[in-house]
Each structure stands twice: as C-alpha cells, then as structure tokens.
Amino acid sequence: MRRRQIFAGGIALGALGAPAVRALVGPAGAVTGVAGVSDTGPGSRLAPFRPRADQITAIKVCLRPFRAAGPRLDVEHVAGKTVIHNYGHGGSGWSLSWGSANIAVGKAAAMPDRRIAVIGCGIIGLTSALTALRAGFDVTIYARDLLPHTRSVRANGSWTPDSRIALTAQAGPAFADLWEQMARYSWATYRDYLGLPGNPIEFVDSYVMADAPPEQEQGPDLAKPTYTTTGRPQQSAEFAQYGARIRDIIPAETALADGTNPFGVAWARHAPLMIYNFGAYGHLLLEEFHQAGGRMVVREFHTPADLGALPEKTVINCPGYAARDWWNDDSVIPVRGQTAWLPPDPTLHYGLDYRGAAMIAKSDGVMIQGYDLDRLGEMAGVGNSFEHPDRAEAERAVGVFADLFSRSQAWRG
Ligand SMILES: Cc1cc2nc3c(=O)[nH]c(=O)nc-3n(C[C@H](O)[C@H](O)[C@H](O)COP(=O)(O)OP(=O)(O)OC[C@H]3O[C@@H](n4cnc5c(N)ncnc54)[C@H](O)[C@@H]3O)c2cc1C
Numbered sequence: 001m002r003r004r005q006i007f008a009g010g011i012a013l014g015a016l017g018a019p020a021v022r023a024l025v026g027p028a029g030a031v032t033g034v035a036g037v038s039d040t041g042p043g044s045r046l047a048p049f050r051p052r053a054d055q056i057t058a059i060k061v062c063l064r065p066f067r068a069a070g071p072r073l074d075v076e077h078v079a080g081k082t083v084i085h086n087y088g089h090g091g092s093g094w095s096l097s098w099g100s101a102n103i104a105v106g107k108a109a110a111m112p113d114r115r116i117a118v119i120g121c122g123i124i125g126l127t128s129a130l131t132a133l134r135a136g137f138d139v140t141i142y143a144r145d146l147l148p149h150t151r152s153v154r155a156n157g158s159w160t161p162d163s164r165i166a167l168t169a170q171a172g173p174a175f176a177d178l179w180e181q182m183a184r185y186s187w188a189t190y191r192d193y194l195g196l197p198g199n200p201i202e203f204v205d206s207y208v209m210a211d212a213p214p215e216q217e218q219g220p221d222l223a224k225p226t227y228t229t230t231g232r233p234q235q236s237a238e239f240a241q242y243g244a245r246i247r248d249i250i251p252a253e254t255a256l257a258d259g260t261n262p263f264g265v266a267w268a269r270h271a272p273l274m275i276y277n278f279g280a281y282g283h284l285l286l287e288e289f290h291q292a293g294g295r296m297v298v299r300e301f302h303t304p305a306d307l308g309a310l311p312e313k314t315v316i317n318c319p320g321y322a323a324r325d326w327w328n329d330d331s332v333i334p335v336r337g338q339t340a341w342l343p344p345d346p347t348l349h350y351g352l353d354y355r356g357a358a359m360i361a362k363s364d365g366v367m368i369q370g371y372d373l374d375r376l377g378e379m380a381g382v383g384n385s386f387e388h389p390d391r392a393e394a395e396r397a398v399g400v401f402a403d404l405f406s407r408s409q410a411w412r413g
Pocket of ligand 1: 088089092093123154155300301320321323326
C-alpha cells in the first residue's frame with residue numbers, strides 16, 4: 001500500500017515507503033491537504049505499543065497480481081463460454097473490489113444467460129459473486145481455495161486503491177478514468193459495512209512518520225531502463241498515482257508539529273484510515289453469499305478448455321496471481337509482500353508507518369508489514385515470486401516499532 005497518497009491525493013495512510021517522498025506535493029506540485037496545520041492532539045492519546053519478535057504468531061506471504069496496464073477486465077470467448085476477466089489488481093484488490101465487480105457484472109448483464117460461474121473466491125471473486133447475486137443472477141463460485149485460504153487474506157488490509165495498480169504510461173488516461181469509477185464505487189459500498197457488530201470495516205487513526213520531511217519525487221528518468229525498454233517496471237516513479245482524483249471523499253491528513261509530536265520524530269502526519277478486519281468481514285461476505293442463494297464448488301481448473309464442462313455460459317474469471325499459470329497470462333507480474341501478526345491488543349486502535357514498516361492494530365491481531373525496509377519504494381518485491389516467510393524481514397519490521405517506542409518520551413513513564 002502507499003503511504004504517500006494521503007498527502008499526494010488525500011487518500012489513505014497506506015504502507016508505501018520511499019515513494020512517500022512524493023507525499024506532500026500534489027500532481028501539479030502544489031502543497032495539498034492541510035499540511036502545515038499543527039495538531040498534537042491525536043498522537044498524544046495513543047496507548048503504548050511495545051512489540052517483540054517473540055510475540056509473532058504468524059508470517060503471511062502474498063504475491064500482488066500486478067499488470068502494467070492495470071487489471072484485466074476485457075471479455076473473451078473461450079470453450080463455448082463468454083469469459084469476463086476480473087484479475088490483476090496489484091496492491092489494491094481489497095480497495096477496488098466492489099468497483100471492479102460492478103464493472104464485470106455490468107458486462108455479464110448484457111448476456112442472455114441468467115446463470116453465472118465465478119472462478120475464484122478471493123476478495124475479487126467473492127465480491128463479483130455477491131454483486132451478481134444482488135443483480136438477480138443465479139451464481140456459482142468455482143474455486144480451488146475459499147477466501148480464508150486465498151492470497152487475499154495475506155494482505156495488509158487497508159484502503160490503498162492505487163498501490164501498484166498500474167504504470168502511468170502503460171495504463172494511459174482511459175484507465176485513470178476507470179480507476180476513479182472503481183474507487184468511488186468501492187468507497188461508497190464500504191460505507192455500508194461500517195458500524196456493524198464485530199467491525200468488519202472500520203476507521204483507525206493512522207500516523208505516517210519520517211526522520212526528515214520528504215522531498216518531491218520526480219517522474220521516471222527516461223535515460224535509465226524503464227518498463228518500455230525492459231518489459232518490467234524499473235523505477236518507482238513509473239507506478240501510477242491517481243489519489244488526487246478522489247480527494248473530495250477521502251479524509252485529509254493533519255500535520256503534527258515538528259519536534260513536538262509524541263513520536264519524537266521530525267515529521268509526522270495523522271489521518272483516519274479505513275481498514276478491513278479479515279475475519280469479521282470475510283465471514284460476513286460468505287454468510288451473505290450463502291443467504292442470497294449462492295453456491296460454491298471446490299474445483300481446480302488446469303486449462304481454459306476446462307471451462308467447457310461448466311453448465312453456465314457466462315464466466316467471471318477472478319484467479320488473481322494464478323492467472324499467470326492457468327490462463328497463461330505473463331502480463332501478470334508478481335510483487336511479493338509479507339505481513340507478521342502479533343496477538344490482538346484491544347488497547348490499541350491505530351496504525352503507524354515509519355522507516356518502511358507499517359503497523360495496524362486490527363481485531364484479529366496486530367499486523368506489522370516491512371513493506372519497504374530497504375527503501376526501494378514501489379520496486380520492493382517487484383518480480384519476486386518467493387512465497388515462503390522471511391523471518392528475518394518480519395523481525396526487522398517489528399524492530400522498527402520497538403525502537404520507535406523505546407525512544408519516544410511520551411510512552412516511557
Ligand atoms: C503484502 C500485501 C499487502 C496487501 N495489502 C493490501 C491492502 O492493504 N489493500 C488492498 O486493497 N490490497 C492489498 N493487497 C493486494 C490484494 O491482496 C490483492 O490485490 C488481492 O488479494 C487479489 O485478490 P484476488 O481475489 O484477485 O486473488 P486471490 O486472493 O489470489 O484469489 C484467487 C482465487 O482464485 C482461485 N484460483 C486460482 N487459480 C485457480 C484455478 N486454476 N482453479 C480454481 N481456482 C483457482 C484461488 O483458489 C482463489 O480462490 C496486498 C497484497 C500484498 C501481497
């Protein structure tokens with residue numbers, strides 16, 4: 001996710017790291033949001049957080065399904081079926097899920113058949129299936145794994161709608177418009193899940209900190225290798241930023257006064273951040289799916305021709321990163337990331353971002369993500385499909401916050 005955006009476009013405080021150097025400056029170079037307004041209030045109310053590596057209960061690894069042109073949403077005719085693709089949402093799948101589902105189901109609505117097969121039960125498949133049920137379709141999900149065992153639940157789980165979603169040049173202006181449509185639709189839909197028992201979706205106070213004010217990041221250096229010359233993203237600045245388009249609906253950030261904020265760091269910003277509590281939200285979606293009459297079949301597909309055996313004529317294809325293998329789509333590029341989980345702590349109700357690590361206190365545990373510990377920006381994890389946990393990385397990420405809290409006067413005594 002991308003912490004920079006809260007400042008660039010008033011979006012979320014999402015883990016991002018080095019690209020946060022773009023943070024304070026909007027696309028036209030103007031200072032955005034309410035930067036400069038001092039406020040020591042929110043931070044001073046925080047309960048202390050003293051993480052220890054020996055408290056880690058799980059390390060989860062995920063591959064972001066990144067496509068340079070943005071998610072695949074086109075329609076193909078294969079094995080006698082109309083296949084509507086809905087995959088390749090990079091680091092933004094949770095955030096854009098409802099909007100993307102709405103586009104896919106809109107395409108299905110043009111088909112005469114009222115029965116739909118949805119392939120995949122990650123967050124994209126499940127929201128596509130629910131959207132189709134709400135539109136009156138008869139829906140069956142076919143998937144190898146159901147939501148609790150998909151890559152989706154190995155994510156960070158916060159509002160990060162343009163985190164490694166596309167490359168600016170390859171996606172072009174048409175995708176920017178589509179992105180805005182998806183982001184606005186998703187944001188509005190998520191509001192329906194706020195304030196419910198168990199807090200499936202909620203807002204927490206989130207703080208982005210740095211040891212020095214970030215500098216403005218420039219566009220890609222065209223004298224150096226780029227996606228155009230190599231077929232792979234090569235520079236952080238190639239990744240698209242669309243946050244400014246929706247700053248009218250996303251809470252703006254507040255600057256905490258330099259040197260006087262309770263974190264004891266030179267630079268800090270606060271904003272409310274929307275988060276997804278995977279357990280509560282996942283159960284709610286699955287329950288809603290079954291109550292609305294949806295069916296689930298556990299099945300693995302090996303080639304697109306396997307679709308020929310399905311009774312449905314219309315298929316919404318949501319395999320996430322697995323599209324690389326099962327649909328032979330090498331436009332899907334892996335972007336590795338991992339999260340470490342500590343036991344839930346009900347005294348904490350906030351998120352932090354510092355030195356390439358993010359922490360969010362959630363109902364099902366305290367999530368710590370070393371999203372950019374080596375300060376590579378959006379390049380961290382690009383092209384890396386290694387899906388095994390890296391304990392050393394997890395401990396480094398925990399150490400960032402242990403160190404922050406051991407240094408901060410406000411929490412010592
Ligand atoms: C570290 C990390 C942090 C992230 N944080 C965030 C965040 O904070 N906010 C956000 O919005 N996004 C975040 N993301 C991105 C998000 O996790 C993904 O975009 C999203 O999970 C993609 O969901 P999906 O449903 O497309 O894929 P998946 O979750 O991979 O689901 C794919 C489904 O298809 C099924 N499937 C695949 N192949 C087959 C087959 N051959 N036969 C049958 N079934 C098949 C699978 O079993 C599964 O059910 C993060 C990603 C990472 C790696």
